[in-house]
Amino acid sequence: GTVEYVNIATPLTNKYYLGRADSYGLEHTMDHYGGGLNNMRPKTDIPGLFATGQDIGTVGIVGALNGGILTAHAVLGYNLWDLVV
Helix, strand or coil: CCCCCCCCCCHHHHHHHHCCCCCCCCCCCHHHHHHHCCCCCCECCCCCCECCCHHHCCCHHHHHHHHHHHHHHHHHCCCHHHHHC
16 A cells, blocks of 8 residues: 555644644643642542543653553552552
C-alpha cells in the first residue's frame, strides 16, 4: 500500500480552530509547569471518584500512561511503598 491521505497540524492550526495553541489537557501555562498542579491527585474529595489522564502526572502520551498507572494504584489502595518494594 501507498499513503492515500495525510493530515497534520501545528500549534498555529490549533490556535486557529481551537483558540489556543495546545489541543489537549489543561492549558500549558507557566503556572502549570511552575507547580500549579502539584496538589492534583487521582483521588478526589468525592468518594469513589478518581481523576486520571495526562494532567495527573505530566503532559503528553507518556504523561497519560503514567496518570493511568497512578490512578489504578489509587483505586487499588496502593501507596508509595507498594511501588518501591
